[in-house]
Amino acid sequence: MxxxxxxxxxxxxxxxxxSAARTRSVSIASEIDxxxxxxxxxxxxxxxxxxxxxxxVLLVLASTLGLLPLxxxxxxxxxxxxxxxxxxPWVLLTVVAFAEIITLGWFYVxxxxxxxxxxSDLLEGR
Numbered sequence: 001m002x003x004x005x006x007x008x009x010x011x012x013x014x015x016x017x018x019s020a021a022r023t024r025s026v027s028i029a030s031e032i033d034x035x036x037x038x039x040x041x042x043x044x045x046x047x048x049x050x051x052x053x054x055x056x057v058l059l060v061l062a063s064t065l066g067l068l069p070l071x072x073x074x075x076x077x078x079x080x081x082x083x084x085x086x087x088x089p090w091v092l093l094t095v096v097a098f099a100e101i102i103t104l105g106w107f108y109v110x111x112x113x114x115x116x117x118x119x120s121d122l123l124e125g126r
Contacts, residue, residue, distance in 0.1 A: 057108045
């Protein structure tokens with residue numbers, strides 16, 4: 001048997017760092033504190049999510065309360081309807097409107113705090 005016919009031993013080639021975990025040498029909070037480009041991306045992401053939330057709440061409020069005058073104009077008989085002795089338009093413009101504003105305010109605060117909590121978790125690496 002010649003050396004060329006002998007079976008070759010297999011050799012495994014690996015990098016010494018393949019099994020090492022890759023860690024961030026710089027935290028996200030320090031990126032924000034140092035006002036780097038990456039920090040700006042994180043902050044603008046938070047601001048965009050808060051802006052989307054504000055616009056969604058504003059859209060709901062405008063589409064409900066803003067359309068009430070059109071409903072009153074389109075259905076003139078609505079002014080003749082009484083609820084507990086009070087005309088229906090007054091009930092809609094006071095009780096229902098305030099309830100909606102309070103509910104939307106509560107929803108906005110809750111969601112914006114959730115956005116900020118998610119951002120804080122991101123900064124802490126959770």
